[in-house]
Amino acid sequence: MMIRLCFALCLLAAPALADDYIAFHSPSGNIQCGMSTGDYAQVRCDMSELTPTYHKAPADCEFDWGSSFAVDAGGKGYLACVSDAVADPGAVELGYGKSITLGPFTCTSEKSGMECTNLGGHGFKISKAKQSLF
Template identity: 90%
Template sequence: MNRLTFALTLLAAPFIAAPACADDYLAFHSPSGNIQCAISTGDYAQVRCDMASLTPTYRKAPADCEFDWGSSFAVDAGGKGYLACVSDAVADPGGVELGYGKSITLGPFTCTSEKSGMECTNPGGHGFKLSKAKQSLF
């Protein structure tokens, strides 16, 4: 290996292996990979989770939603959980796996992964609980 290749490899290595985590952002997913989530604590602090496969509990999209609806759930730092009308996805190939029985906290948000699904809450106790069979907002 020549010196230039070696130097570029050393410079790139930390970025290739780095998890999807920063002081104000964290991406993670359920062990099955069906639920993909991201927590951000910047100016628009929220936790959002997208589901790849589900039997939707909420079926009728609002008239003003022109994008995907029914499989993305979010909660802000001070409000109740809600369905998000989205044109993107939070799936991040660098996201960490949140094992069953484990919780993760960033800023004001906590998410817990169980075999029965994923629950995310804000400090007021509001949020959402997701499973393939049922989704609830509170």
């Protein structure tokens, strides 16, 4: 247990490498996220329970839509069309009031939800009651 805890805390404090990936979740477990750098630099968070703010999926989305939120290194946040999940049993719990940064991304966990942004200030803010893209 101590080794795993140290690994998780050390991973949060370590500088990012070229192709790093961190899986984390909110204390409630309702928001599961993955943050990566490299060729596919992105933050994506999936929600298991929510009252959807967005209702109309794009015509070209053949998979799940409406509960996965993402932002790339450049550009605005968006709803992701996904056929997988970012939930990871080994994910780090990001406590309320805490932030995690990897490459151009920062996510902050609050009792009111999760906010993730890129260096341009774009991203998403999500909670069970409301979700916004910016």
